[in-house]
Amino acid sequence: MTKKTYNGAKNSKERSMQKLVEAVGTIIRTQGYTGLNALNIGKTAGVNRGLINLYFGSLDNLVEVYVRGKDYWVAAAGNAGELMEEKRDQHTREILESLLVNQLNYFYKEDEMQKIVLWQLSQRSKIMYEVAEEREKLGEAFFNLADPYFENTDVDLRAVAGLLVGGIYYMVLHAKANDSLFCQIDVNSENGLERIKKAISAILTDTYKRAENAKT
Structure with missing residues (x-):
């Protein structure tokens, strides 16, 4: 035995x-x-x-x-990774819109990710630097797919995406901290979130159209 x-x-x-x-x-x-x-x-x-x-x-x-152990950015990306695989040879606007809308939904719901972003903004640390680098890797994978569409145009997709991501973070953090309107939008309401999503879609549509027009 x-x-x-x-x-x-x-x-x-x-x-x-x-x-x-x-x-x-x-x-x-x-x-x-x-x-x-x-x-x-x-x-x-x-x-x-x-x-x-x-x-x-x-x-x-x-x-x-x-x-x-948390993989915040992978979770926030939702199904964007699958879309990148499925549509790698197609129009990338849908992928970016999915990334941004998923990030808005996840960031709004997840108190922990909100605290992590505040940590990144408030204190310089090795841990937060490496977390930010993980986020950048996901962005790099997308931009590598999108770059050919914007080649030989003056449209800066990275700058547009950066402003949208920064806007998402700030508007959500402001709404959660103060429970107040932002540009007369109630981010803490379903209607407010939908307005932001529509604006994201409209901005990306215009951005891709400008690139298309620049090539004709």
Whole structure:
């Protein structure tokens, strides 16, 4: 008969590590990045805060483990990745519109991603730099597909997309923080969100038309 191996200590360590990782997410959602200290994390996880250094080496390493496991930008992209595969030889306007609308929907609903973007804007850090780089990789994949359409035109699709993404972030963060109108639009209403989506579509349609006209 094979003797069973005792895994109590191992399982206890894994449970404690998981609690600490989950506590990071809880604090980001409820307090933002300013609440990420060892005392808060240990208390939220219900374990000794000294385990952070013991198991992860440092507080920064623990936060990095959590953030790296989230894939915020992939989730925010929705089905855009599939569209890039399906329509790689076709018009790319639909792909970009899908990317932006999916991002608006996801960002509006996900408190955690809102806190992550605020963190990126408020504090320079290695973790947030790398998160931003992951976002840029997704953008690079799209722009590589779109570039041939805009070749030999003066239409700057990257600048247009940048303004739209920045507008999405700011309008949502403003609405969530102040619950007030922005340019007389109630972003916290279904009608307000639909107005923004229609504006995104109209801007992209005009942008692609300008490129088409420049080539004729």
